Amino acid sequence: MPKVSPVTAASVAPVRADGPVAADLLRSVADLSLVLDAAGTIVDCAIGNAALSRELGGGLLGRPWLDTVTADSRPRAEAMLRDARADWSDEWRPVDHLAPPGKEIPFQYRAIRFGTQGQVLAIGRELRAVASLQQQLVDAQQAIERDYWRFRQMETRYRLLFQSVSEAVLIVDAGLRRVVEANPAATLLLGDSAARVIGRPFPEGFDPESTRAIESLLGGVFTTGKVDSVSARRLDGAAEVVISASLLRQDDTTLFVVRASPLQTSPATAVLPDNDAKLLKAVAAAPDSILITDGDGRILAANRAFLNQVELANEHLLRGQSLDRWLGRAGIDLNVLLSTLRQHGTLRLFKTTLRGQYGTTADVEISGAAVEHGDLPCFGFFIRDIGRRLGADPATDGLPVWVAQFTDRVGSAPLKDLVRESTDVIERLCIEAALKLTGGNRASAAELLGLSRQSLYVKLARYGVGGEVTEAE
16 A cells, blocks of 8 residues: 655645635635744634624734734644644644634634745634534533432432331332332331332232222222222231322333321220210211311311311321411411410410312301320310301491491591591501400510501500500510
């Protein structure tokens, strides 16, 4: 095979081309071609396209090449001028050009020295398209990294919750009906180790009737997708449990999330006196809403009437939720209720509204009582819908009397005086009502009225309501 010699300035010297032909040739092979004298001054240039020519501003000729590049690129440009030889270098070097106003255009350059006076030909390729693709790649990689770590954090939280929850939870393959995952509570309930539970068929270890009920449950959930539950009994004679299942789709796999919890047939309930048992049944079937919350207002239990009022189907959807979610004046009503119960132990006929899950509202009266449960306080609330109650007699509360007093004075007093006096009367009535609702708690009354404590104290002193206001209060 014949040896191929490198292309050098001497080898192409016999080839002659006039100026326009040489310029067209350079434009076709490079985006920017510069002819530099021995001192590095640009004596000629060829720009590959009109857009680039406009960006560079046409001010390259006659300027030192080093003055047209960025400060970071000057060392590389100086090295190219210093190392330029009579043959093409194999290395492309990055050099960024300055472009008004304050822009930078990335290039990569190769240089060759030619002529008898040390001239240098530098040809450059614009890298903005490549830089844009690289930036997109970097952004995509960073987005992938962020998503990866977010998913890792979500998985960590899921694992921690899955392992620490007290309720037995099994993940079952819907097609194979085998256990894929099980939390520690499930292994305790099934009486085996986690390694032996995973991979076992489900249901297993239940009496025949319970096994058929669970299989029917899983089939119904797979068909309808609705959460359902059945009671089942283990073969080892352990306490009866409630098995509930829901459907989970992950990629192309369908899974069951199976929860198992002991059936709430506490021995304490069995030994209750007959009258107490009847009382519990009456509470559960009462037409008025009855619920129990912890000391912070989170719901522990509720009867069917409350579920109907807030438009929910199951009590477990309520448990752990704050009662404030369902009250009309969010952030105010619950604070008034809790502070009154903590101070006085009882609450009567607190008027507010109750919101349902789907936006319905009802006017209600709330009564309550504080209940000691071990070392933790609990509160019982009794909620009555008063929306359909017959309106009060117009002659009650003496309202027509003071209204008549104002209307009788029409013509004898200016309208602005009548409006001011009626405003004072209404303001006083509202303050008295707020104090009555809060059991005389002025801080809660101020919050209920949307006033600062100082403003309420000023109005109390002005109207002589609630006794003398002291600084300590």
